Amino acid sequence: MTIRVLVADDQSMVRAGFRMLLSGEEDLEVVAEASNGLEAVDKAARYEPTVVLMDIRMPELDGLEATRRILAADPEARVLVLTTFDLDEYVYEALRAGASGFVLKDDPPEQLLDAIRTVAAGDALLSPAITKRVIREFARMPRPRPPKELDDLSARELEVFRLIAQGLSNARIGQELFISETTVKTHVTHILAKLGLHDRVQAVVLAYQTGIFADAPEPDGGSP
DSSP, X not given: OOXXXXXXXXXXXXXXXXXXXXXTOTTEEEEEEESSXXXXXXXXXXXXXXXXXXESSOSSSOHHHHHHHHHHHOTTOEEEEEEOSSOOTTHHHHHHXXXXXXEETTSOHHHHHHHHHHHHTXXXXXXXXXXXXXXXXXXXXOOOOOXXXXXXXXXXXXHHHHHHHTTOOHHHHHHHHTOOHHHHHHHHHHHHHHHTOSSHHHHHHHHHHHTTTXXXXXXXXXXX
């Protein structure tokens, strides 16, 4: 099945670069481009892309509000945030808005392609290095009370949730808990459903907003 991509960036050269890169892949197709947030919202509704590549800093409507509007209209939409090496101040808000992950504009092409496929498959993209920055950001914020739905999680689900919050992939979680990756995926699905979350990125945000695992060690920054 072809992954339909909408590229939203105010720089025409960036859009052209992504279109050229994706055109060489049999399973990827750029179905539309947008030069500002308003266009992105309109074209997301019109073309129903599998993944939206969303720049944060755009005229008329920034990528943050565009992400909110796209996900409000279609909660199943997948938004992959384009950012620079030094994370934009709005990235944390994009996480709260439901973005499924991040790619750096200067990432190697193969990493970008992998990121699009990962998000299209319904997974989220949040590396341990990014998770560290999320932790530091939320550590400075007032913490709301943890949701009552946490009580619905089993002991094993809480263990898995803790490792998700550390930025570990399903494979790594399986190694830590001596269970199969398939079993981990089942636990993750149950955790997200019970907590009413879109994906594991939102799970990380919830964990560090509320301080659920305040005593958990920070991720080591290795490969997810």
